[in-house]
Every structure is written in C-alpha cells, then in structure tokens.
Amino acid sequence: EPSLENAPRGSRYNPTGKTFNRNKDDNIDKQRKSRYNPSPLTEEEKYKLWIKQLSDLERKLKKYGWDHLSHKDQDELGLKRELIELYEQRKRDDVDGFKLGHVEINSDNKDNNSTREKQNKKNDDKRTRQQMWEEQQMGYAVTKANIDEIYLPESEKYDYVFDQEATIDFTNDSNDVLADSNEEEEESSEEEDEEKKMLLTQLESEATRIKNIGESRRLLPVYAYRSELMYAIKESQALIIVGETGSGKTTQLPQYLVEDGYTEGGKYQIAVTQPRRVAAMSVATRVSDEMNVVLGTEVGYSIRFDEKTTPGKTILKYMTDGMLLREVLTDPELSKYSCIMIDEAHERTLATDVLLGLLKNIMKQRKSLKLLISSATVNAKKFSVFFGDCPIFNVPGRRYPVDIHYTLQPEGNYINAAITTIFQIHTTQALKGDILLFLTGQEEIENTKEKIEEIASKLGSRIPQLLITPIFANLPQEQQANIFQKTPEKCRKVVLATNIAETSLTIDGIKYVIDPGFVKENSYIPSTGMTQLLTIPCSKASVDQRAGRAGRVGPGKCFRLFTKYSYENELEAMPRPEIVRTNLSNTVLLLLSLNVKDLLNFPFLDPPQISTLTKSLENLYILGALNSKGQITELGKMMCEFPCEPEFAKVLHSAATHPKAGGVLEQCLSIVSMFHETTSIFIGNKKEATSHIVSDISSDHLLYLKIYEDWVSSNYSRPWCQDHRIQYRTMLRVRNIRNQLNRCCVKLGLSTINASFNGDAQMGENVMIAKLTKSFISGFPLNIVKLTSGGYQTIGKSKGGLSVTIHPSSVIFQNQKEKGKKLEKFILYQQLMLTSKEFVRDCLPIPNNLWLTEMVPQVFDNVI
Ligand code: ADP
Numbered sequence: 001e002p003s004l005e006n007a008p009r010g011s012r013y014n015p016t017g018k019t020f021n022r023n024k025d026d027n028i029d030k031q032r033k034s035r036y037n038p039s040p041l042t043e044e045e046k047y048k049l050w051i052k053q054l055s056d057l058e059r060k061l062k063k064y065g066w067d068h069l070s071h072k073d074q075d076e077l078g079l080k081r082e083l084i085e086l087y088e089q090r091k092r093d094d095v096d097g098f099k100l101g102h103v104e105i106n107s108d109n110k111d112n113n114s115t116r117e118k119q120n121k122k123n124d125d126k127r128t129r130q131q132m133w134e135e136q137q138m139g140y141a142v143t144k145a146n147i148d149e150i151y152l153p154e155s156e157k158y159d160y161v162f163d164q165e166a167t168i169d170f171t172n173d174s175n176d177v178l179a180d181s182n183e184e185e186e187e188s189s190e191e192e193d194e195e196k197k198m199l200l201t202q203l204e205s206e207a208t209r210i211k212n213i214g215e216s217r218r219l220l221p222v223y224a225y226r227s228e229l230m231y232a233i234k235e236s237q238a239l240i241i242v243g244e245t246g247s248g249k250t251t252q253l254p255q256y257l258v259e260d261g262y263t264e265g266g267k268y269q270i271a272v273t274q275p276r277r278v279a280a281m282s283v284a285t286r287v288s289d290e291m292n293v294v295l296g297t298e299v300g301y302s303i304r305f306d307e308k309t310t311p312g313k314t315i316l317k318y319m320t321d322g323m324l325l326r327e328v329l330t331d332p333e334l335s336k337y338s339c340i341m342i343d344e345a346h347e348r349t350l351a352t353d354v355l356l357g358l359l360k361n362i363m364k365q366r367k368s369l370k371l372l373i374s375s376a377t378v379n380a381k382k383f384s385v386f387f388g389d390c391p392i393f394n395v396p397g398r399r400y401p402v403d404i405h406y407t408l409q410p411e412g413n414y415i416n417a418a419i420t421t422i423f424q425i426h427t428t429q430a431l432k433g434d435i436l437l438f439l440t441g442q443e444e445i446e447n448t449k450e451k452i453e454e455i456a457s458k459l460g461s462r463i464p465q466l467l468i469t470p471i472f473a474n475l476p477q478e479q480q481a482n483i484f485q486k487t488p489e490k491c492r493k494v495v496l497a498t499n500i501a502e503t504s505l506t507i508d509g510i511k512y513v514i515d516p517g518f519v520k521e522n523s524y525i526p527s528t529g530m531t532q533l534l535t536i537p538c539s540k541a542s543v544d545q546r547a548g549r550a551g552r553v554g555p556g557k558c559f560r561l562f563t564k565y566s567y568e569n570e571l572e573a574m575p576r577p578e579i580v581r582t583n584l585s586n587t588v589l590l591l592l593s594l595n596v597k598d599l600l601n602f603p604f605l606d607p608p609q610i611s612t613l614t615k616s617l618e619n620l621y622i623l624g625a626l627n628s629k630g631q632i633t634e635l636g637k638m639m640c641e642f643p644c645e646p647e648f649a650k651v652l653h654s655a656a657t658h659p660k661a662g663g664v665l666e667q668c669l670s671i672v673s674m675f676h677e678t679t680s681i682f683i684g685n686k687k688e689a690t691s692h693i694v695s696d697i698s699s700d701h702l703l704y705l706k707i708y709e710d711w712v713s714s715n716y717s718r719p720w721c722q723d724h725r726i727q728y729r730t731m732l733r734v735r736n737i738r739n740q741l742n743r744c745c746v747k748l749g750l751s752t753i754n755a756s757f758n759g760d761a762q763m764g765e766n767v768m769i770a771k772l773t774k775s776f777i778s779g780f781p782l783n784i785v786k787l788t789s790g791g792y793q794t795i796g797k798s799k800g801g802l803s804v805t806i807h808p809s810s811v812i813f814q815n816q817k818e819k820g821k822k823l824e825k826f827i828l829y830q831q832l833m834l835t836s837k838e839f840v841r842d843c844l845p846i847p848n849n850l851w852l853t854e855m856v857p858q859v860f861d862n863v864i
C-alpha cells in the first residue's frame, strides 16, 4: 500500500512508485508541450525566477538569521537552493555527458577519483530524475484553455474508478480480522505540581499542534506548485485552478496570496466564496488555525445573518457566494478586494453564476483585480472560455484506486440498504477506515443516525464502537468540528453527509463510501410558479466525485446502492446548473437594482429559460417591486436592502405600512425570523414539542410567534427551552436574525410608520391575526391552495392546480385529524415539498376570502 510516510521525496504525487525514464519522458514532455501546453515558463525562465527568489530569501536570512526565518522560508530556501543546484548540475551534465559516459564505459579503471565521480554522477542522476519528474509535472500544471481535455499527469496510471465486482457482497480476507486490543496504559509518575504539569502538557500539545499544522500544510499537493501558481496569478487577471478535492486549493491559495502581499499591508482584502455556509465557516476556522490567529480577526467569515470579521483588520474573508453578491449592491466594483476567489465554481449555484457574470464586467473596469476560479475537473474549460480563454492551472492531485461495487438489483429502500452496508463493512473490514454515507438532507440524516445507533446498541460490545457524525448545511456550529476530529483508536467513524462532503469539505480517513445516488434538488416550474424540492438521482459526475472521496488516504471502496446498468444508462452526465431550474425573482430584482437592464444579454454562463425570466418579472410586478413598465420601484429597492427573500421583505413592508395590515411589524418580524430556522427549532419531533407549549392554536405561523414570544417572556432563558423541547442555540440565532431584520426596518423608516398604527390602543387578538394573515398574503400571494372536491389544490392560472396534502407536522393537520376542526377554504403555505406526495408545510388558514382580493387584487380578482 503506498503510504505518504515512507514514500521518497518527489514521489508523493506518484503513488504507483514508478520511476521515469529520462529520455522517454523528454519525448513525452515535448509532445505534450506541443499539444497542450505552450509552456508559459521555459526552463531558463524558471531558473531565473528561482535565482531571484533565492536572493530575496538569502537577504532575509542574512538580516534575521536562520532561527528567525519562518518554516516556510526555511523550506523555500532549501528547496530553491536544491532546484538551482540541480538545474546547474544538469546543464553541466549536458555538456559533460559524453565525458562522463566515457568514464563509465572504462569502469575497469580503478582510479579513486573517477569512482567517486561515478558515484556522484549516479546520485545526481537519481536526483535529476526526481527533479525531472517534478518539473515535468509543473510543466503540465499550466495549460492553455484551447485544449480538448484537461490532462491530469499520470492519471492513466492510477485510474481511480474500476469495477471489480458487480455485487455488494465482499469477501473476507486475512486482514479482515478485527484487531485485538490490549494496550496497557502508562502509569503516571510520582506526585508533581499538578498545575505546572498540566500547563506544560498544554504548552506541548499546542506546540505539536502548530508544528503538525505546518507540516500538513507542506504536504498538500498545491504546496509544490506555490511559486508557479503565484507566477501564473501574477501574469493573468483571471486564472482557473483545477485540482483534486483536498489538494489545498481552498485553504492554501488564499494564504499564499496574503503571504505574497496581495493585501498590501491591510489596504485590500481577499475574498473567497463558498456555495455553502458550513463550508465557509469551517474553512475559515481551519485557516485561522493555520495562520495562528483568532477567528474573526485577520481571518474571518461572512454568511447571511452571521458575520465574523473585524473592519480594518480582516484581510482574508471566507464568505458564501450569496454574501459577495449582496456586497456588489453597496460596492459595485468590489473595490475593497484585490483578489477574489470563486471556489467550487463547478457547483454552479445561482449566486456563483451571477457573480461570474458581474465579475466579467468589473474586471474590465478594475484591471488590478485578480480573479481565481477553482473548480473540480469538470467545467474548467467552460469557465476559461467565459473569461476570454484565460489559463487553466492544473494541480495534479493524488488519488488512490477505489473499487466500485454495485447492487445487483435496484434497491427499494436505500436507507435500509445503506444501514445494512454500514454494518457489513463494520463487521468484516479491519479498522482503520472510516465510512462516508451520502444522504439527501437533515431529516434523513437524523433518522438514519438514530437507526444506526439503535442497532449498534443492540450489538453492544460484540462490535467495535461506531462514532456517528452528521454533517449538513444547518448543523449547529459547535457540532461541525466533530467531523474533523481524529477517529479514536478501536473505533470507526461513520460520517452521514449531504453532498456538502462531495467536494466542499474533505474529511481525512475515509476509506469506504456508500452512495445511494440521490440528491435533493430545487426545481422551479414557471407555469405554476412553484418550487419543488425533489429527490432525484445524482449525475454521473457527482457519483464519480463521491467515489473519489474513498481514495484520499489509501485505496478505498465505494458501494453504490444502484445497479451498474443504471450508472451506465440512466444517470445524467452532469448536474443541471441552478440557474436553469430555480425561481429567479431575487436574481432579477438584484440585477435590475444594479442597473442591468438588458437581462437577455447579461453574460450568463448558461442562460436561464426565457419563461423563467418572464415569470420572475411577473412575480416582481405582483409584489410591487416593479412597475408596469418593468422598472424597479421604491418598494423594489427597499426589498433589495433586506437580507432576506423579497417575499419576506414584502410581508414586513405590509405589516408596517399597509392601510389594512399595518401595525403588526413586531409580530411579523418574529415569525419571519423563525421561518429562517424552522429546520432546527425543535428537539425531537415538532408535534411532541408543540403540545408542551400550546393546546389550541390555529396556524403554524402563530405557533412560531407564540414560541418566540414565550421565550422572550422567559427572558431568553435556556431552561425554558429545555423544558419545552426547543433548541436554545437555534433560538439565539433567531434572535440575532430578528435583530438584523429589525435594524433594517428602523433604517428604512418602517418601524416609525408601524408605530403610528398602534397609537395607544391595544390591538385585539383577532385584529392582530387578521393583519398578520393579510401581511403574509401580500408577500406570498402565489403560495395559496384552495379546497375543492378533490382536496386542496394550488391556484394555477392556466391549468388546473396541483393536488396537495397538508403535511402531518402542520398544526392544521393536527387540528383537523385530532380535533375535528373544519378546514378553511384557502390556506397559505410557506413550503411545498414533493416526496411521496405533494406536501405543503407551515400553513396559515385564510378565514376570509375577501382578504385575498383586498391585498392582491391583480391575482385574485378572477380566481374567487
Ligand atoms: P481543496 O480546496 O483543494 O479541496 P482544502 O484546502 O479544502 O482542499 O483542504 C486541504 C486539507 O485541509 C485537507 O486535507 C483537509 O482535510 C484539511 N482541512 C480542511 N478544513 C479542515 C478543518 N476544518 N479541519 C481540519 N482539516 C481541514
């Protein structure tokens, strides 16, 4: 098994351990250069670059002395001296080649000198070969965009996907026996000053931690290409970086930029975008660790409703792509950044796509702005073409072979199949080797976790311990670190992840991947104006990427819970970019407020469907964000200022200012804030928790309001949350969201108008509920279902509506099923989910039809 520890230097990226024939490789090198690589740096140029870098380092060395150089500088110094020496040696070799060869042939000459010379020559040769290999790799690293494929050096030698068996059964082999464990614990020595001892160990562990971090940084694939990368960045305004997941793109590149002075001593910042909140936070935490600074000072993060940065101090900011997009609103040229890295661009989130389009223009105005786009292998060329054929830098990664196993028959219940597979692996495969299971969402992850733990506890001590660690977008921050924790001895970690673990986060130690092959995807249907959250089969690109996660530390195995036939014939090649399958109202509003008038000619990487754009304009018109000429209104501009969806902004606006609804801003602020966290409010199941709080309530909206208000009355108490089975931390987040939304309302003057409604009279409960319901109608006029003879149906304009069912978690469902309450003719919902049925969640009954026409006559005049 190739292992990093005992691999010789230079072979880190060559797990086959195969050495290279110099002449042959020279030829390959030439061929490839001519086909793929117009070689941005000649040997000679590289040599000059090294000389310059070395002299800088020597100067530093002279000034500060060896011990005061950073590890990085020490390393660089050694490396550059070596590289230069090798280059010079090779130049000499080329001249002296013939002579040396001659000496070798006459090896019967027992002259001492020439033997040593021969010996030297041999050593040099060996080093030169390694050197050759490294240089060759570096040569491939930068390729121009006009290529027909991206070439990963040597990839053909350790092609990572190959089928060995088409079954999920795997045989026992000799090393499957679970290791016996009877390590003896070392006894602690005599009495000593306890505290001093503790401090010392703390100090030691901190020192090793820092040392380890430094070492692991130097082991990452990008480290070997540092100078070349920085050179490429210097030479080109935009650069695409392609590399295997885990090679260090996200954590290392931004640090190199800082180290090389791109922030000009704090004058500029560097922004790195992530499609996911968890990734932004977790990576920022890691990088602040690596840079040995407190998170939120030099290194920070910014995600919606949660910003950890220090103005004037933060130079490196990890943020969601959505947050950077919002910054364009206030700073259209993104002038505080000298470099922007759009990470995980292959994910093609809506925000990333829009940002790329905007950046294309910004870069024309700010020539000094550097743009890095990092991506998995797929898509790189597309990005390059988009940015005027900018270069693609290819960081050769390391990946070990992964055996792919398929099921023989399609699996009816993939959760059960996955759990069985986990225990199959756990009981037959030796430790170490952690398991990564891809699931589609939080609920599924939590249920699966429960089931696994139940089985594990039944098996008790007959199996080694299992450590189940979930990871999904809404996972509370304090639990996020768990997935990176080293797996304890005699224990196996099982990571249950959404496809956040597909590329954004790299978890070390994974040897087995279980892939049911499903993903949750938003799908917007312009004709009905509805967004459905569908669980759909993954694309081929996704499942291949997932399989690769098993091959990072050593050879691994991937168990696909679908058939080989399905892989080969049924899966789509690529996931669909979000822009072609989502509601674009927010985006259209944002672009309009940025004065992008010609939406059809905006540089989109993939243009959205015209029908979706039209529908967005229509929606925005209904919300009052656009006037009948399609121009943005004052209200529309206001909606943009809110850090939430325009629909919620409209709710707040009506609750504060509408003649028929005004005066309930405070209540709506609480509800809207709660809606941002509905997935993690309750401990355990919602129904159970609800019964602790209230016995009679008419809607989910009022339930959330009641929870929030009761918590406020308890003085934000933690015990109150525990007693009522509510997650305290979630409530803290809700309070924080509420504060931010409130600040926005104050700033826009909405709070003042709201106050003028209340006067001194106390509003009655029924009036309050009516106003609140009206406010939500004005924000979500299209999320309304109507009771017909066939149950509830959505209000489709042209076609008849879609039949929906009220989700059992809704208060309305419980009221009807258990208390026999009559159903209202109209219900407003916040979420429509397509699972086994079309479910609507978080519902608000509308007891009076006239409220609909009163609030949104454009829509309801001809429906009712
Ligand atoms: P890439 O962006 O190329 O996929 P990263 O820079 O994310 O690579 O990861 C580089 C290395 O840093 C990986 O080995 C990964 O395990 C490690 N790493 C990243 N984030 C963390 C973290 N929060 N804790 C511990 N290790 C981490």
Ligand code: MG
Residues within 6 Å of the ligand: 246, 249, 250, 251, 343, 503, 504
């Ligand atoms: Mg990354």
